[in-house]
Amino acid sequence: MLPITDFLSCTDPLDEFDSLSYHQTHHAKTYVTGLAAARSKTVTGIAREVLPAGSDRALNKFLTEYDWDEDQLNHERLEELQKHGETRWSQDGYIVIDDSVFQRTGKELPGAGEFYDHTEGEPVWGQDLVYSFYTDDKTSYPLVFRQYEKADDEDQDDADETKYDLSREMVTELEEEVGVPADTYLFDSWFAHDSELIKHVESYGKDWIGPLRSNRKVTYANQEMRVDALEERIDKEEREIDEETYKIWTKTLPVSKLGEVRLVIAEKVTDDEEENPIKYLATNKIDAPSAHIIRSYSYRWRIETFFEDSKQDLGLGDCEMRDSDGASRHWHLQMLTYSLLRLGPESSVSERLVSKASSLRAQLEHGLKEAIYNMFSWVRDQPDRDLDGLMEEIDHLFLHSDGSL
Structure with a gap:
């Protein structure tokens, strides 16, 4: 070099x-x-x-x-971004919460342990960071993060904070200290599973969108069933959204642990020989059009790009x-x-x-x-x-x- x-x-x-x-x-x-x-x-x-x-x-x-003080440095970083139109946040933006595992070999690295890596589909040895991330039509950048550390087996009675706890901490910081105006939080199915995180977001008057796991229970026609079983019973309507074809069904109904929410079942039509992918999106945006919910959730992918770029080119996983x-x-x-x-x-x-x-x-x-x-x-x-x-x-x-x- x-x-x-x-x-x-x-x-x-x-x-x-x-x-x-x-x-x-x-x-x-x-x-x-x-x-x-x-x-x-x-x-x-x-x-x-x-x-x-x-x-x-x-x-x-x-x-x-x-x-x-690295926290003060981080707040000054975010303040600097607000001085420029191309990176200034707004109410129309989104806050994404997700985590990423960095595979490592060192046993003495802080917080190192065995974590499930969804990109590998198996547990790996590494470090796990939970991030919040801002994104909108014109820009994307990280906000704050927390490191997740597993407690030793013998210390389970004094276990460290869960990833759900860390996520709620970040929401509090973003809302009470940083002041990010974005109206909507986006989660993957793991974080959307925690009803306390959902309630915490709603306590600040914010909206949220997240996918349900296929085994999540919903109540439809006075009958409780898995959401994937519901998908087999309903008739979806084909629609074009941003030049993509979807088969969509939507209704406001009770979901276990979440209460009354808007459910959007969206099957993306592809040319692949495999089955079309299906998302079960839940949100407290009861009156929002289905296209808006699907389009909004697509912004969650920006944090995956951040993780990929940062690992490959900016040393995110190279800390020794x-x-x-x-x-x-x-x-x-x-x-x-x-x-x-x-x-x-x-x-x-x-x-x-x-x-x-x-x-x-x-x-x-x-x-x-x-x-x-x-x-x-x-x-x-x-x-x-x-x-x-x-x-x-x-x-x-x-x-x-x-x-x-």
């Missing part, structure tokens, strides 16, 4: 953050630049490839010893910190990196257009181009160096970054 001679311009907003001192801002810029542009996303890798880092020891102390505070700071800085890339630099029209791209890949490519430009600028700014001396210095930079183009 080429040596990174300067901070990426997307880190400029950090100069205005009150949560960081002058020297801490330098380290934060180093880390964000490394997560965005370095080949290795570990402390050692970032310090090796981002030349302003100085040393991995200083960067490690920034994560584990320096006095700064054995200190829980250091690991938390790594994940907060990763959210900061994702958001600053989404926001994009504002120094030119072309750069603003890059910030509006739907895929994070465009922003990462822009960061790589900027790193190359900074390298060329560094060469240009050495007018008094003879060619042999300049080439020797360039060789030293590449050796320092321990990589190749």
